[in-house]
Amino acid sequence: MFEKILIANRGEIACRVIRTAQRLGIKTVAVYSDADASSLHVKMADEAVRIGPAASAESYLVIDKIIAACKETGAQAVHPGFGFLSENAAFVKALDDAGVVFIGPPTKAIGAMGDKIESKHLAKQSNVSTVPGHMDLIKDAEEAVRISSDIGYPVMIKASAGGGGKGMRVAYNDAEAREGYRSAQNEARSSFGDDRIFIEKFIEEPRHIEIQVIGDKHGNIIHLGERECSIQRRHQKVIEEAPSPFLDEKTRAAMGSEAVALSRAVNYYSAGTVEFIVDKDKNFYFLEMNTRIQVEHPVTELITGIDIVEWMIRVAAGEKLALTQEQVKLEGWAVESRVYAEDPLRNFLPSIGRLVRYQAPEAEGDLNGRPLIRVDSGVEEGSEISMFYDPMIAKLVTYGPDRLSAIKTMRTALDSFYIRGINHNMGFLSTVMSQERFVEGRLTTNYIVEEFPDGFLGIELDKDNLNLLVSVAAVLQTNLSEQIALAAHINGYRGVDIPVELTVFINREGHSVVIDLQDDGYLVSGDDFETLVRGDWAPDQLVFFAEVNGEETVVQVDRQEASLSLTLSGVTVEALVLETRLARYNELMPEKLPPDLSKFLLSPMPGLLVSVAVEEGQTVKAGEELAVIEAMKMENILRAGKDLTVAKISASAGESLVVDQVIIEFE
Known part of the structure; x- marks a missing residue:
């Protein structure tokens, strides 16, 4: 077993890995950017090494800096978490050349399955059902439009190296395909340093269900059941659960068997996830494989009792899996809500600032030796939610003997989760948990769009x-x-x-x-x-x-x-x-009315003004693009809410904006 490991990540996943390492008696090394110098994962680790400025392209994505931190601290292995370098084959090779063990799958598997295009080809060769699409690289927006028309709208425009909802757009017509190609490519370049794009048919009313696999270096591969991840916003998962309320034993076994077979085809070891699109008739299609641990792994850990991070570490150290497929038992039900720093009432725009007060719900009681409430977080009171990284505050996970019990506990836990200083999405999460459709398990990836067609407008008191x-x-x-x-x-x-x-x-x-x-x-x-x-x-x-x-x-x-x-x-x-x-x-006191800001386009968040799409004197129609702001690795397109005439442009492309800064003034 390793004596010391380095976690090449930040936030809640770094804290998550550190907790398991500490339980195993393994010393830990954190790395941090300037923005994370006072972060919780830095405080939790035994050692910490600065690796550069706030921008991830100058810190967490720089392979040489991670290698140097390993050499400086004597770390024998590296856990990459998710995102950043977790699916970067060049990083794995660099670690190998430096004599450092990568706590993850082999380079070949990352190359074959981590690349969304190559994985589709491999799946077809392995007789795995895949979604129709164009798997070759697309050179420009006009080719994207032509290919999309040939496939038939709607289509999904995706970054080959994408993940976490970044570099993904759905297009229903030529204009959306052209715009989606541009935005997906920009996000992919910014987040992953890889702007390759492919297009596939977007299956309407699908469920997104994934299979957790884990293998060792001795040829043993098992699956740990499925996770239902259908409730998504901007193609990023918001609520997950395990098991799925939709699958029967026959379908679960078939999907698990296919996931294991696909993993075996690339001699996979460590933790990984095979994702499927499942239609209303339980037909399933291979979507992609994530060659890393997933954000939503806690729900699988709760229903199986297996610490996935622990087995990633043990597998990397050469140990054999302690379980056979027959020994994997799914007990109870788990639900996960992703608590984000964002404002649901403003189209879920990111919210940036300091956690003035932060009090997470406490786990009270357990079932099957597993907590009824689990909070995975990388923040504490006083922490800063930065514009440079993902806006996740915490993952709130609840467990119960059945689905309704887990949902009921989640409602109480959300009510108990006290956060002040920034906006957050817990009101939205509470609404979903109370909806009849959610409670009945009638889920699709279109759930949020269908249930909130005009956006989330808040909740009316009954x-x-x-x-x-x-x-x-x-x-x-x-x-x-x-x-x-x-x-x-x-x-x-x-x-x-x-x-x-x-x-x-x-x-x-x-x-x-x-x-x-x-x-x-x-x-x-x-x-x-x-x-x-x-x-x-x-x-x-x-x-x-x-x-x-x-x-x-x-x-x-x-x-x-x-x-x-x-x-x-x-x-x-x-x-x-x-x-x-x-x-x-x-009753005699006058009501103070808010100021009229209808003649201004204000920045809804701190961020980088990527572009301004209008000129002074120009008349714009409702729905037309006004500007694009990048924050937390996501591009946000600001559109006109009504017909307007531009009077003055007050900010320029490339400028860093503060919240409520005037970008455009209208007549």
């Missing part, structure tokens, strides 16, 4: 949750008033007179209630409801864990100057609680 928040606000404010009165009048303290009539303003709408003290909590009575709230809360607590009418309830609490901000199931409301005799004065 009557039950409104009454719940009214009741919780009344209880918390009464509790707070009690403690303030106690602090101010220690001697002769009488407390707040109860019962008391209150008016609870939720987003300025008043609700009259009476709150009374019960032996086991507070009883809040409204016009058409009664709510019994039990639970302890102190003003310094960020989350109120309560029992409301016998049901476990979690509400996030932010204290404002005179009000409370409450968050439940992704919905945030402002709650002002007043004694009813004072409430009428609040």
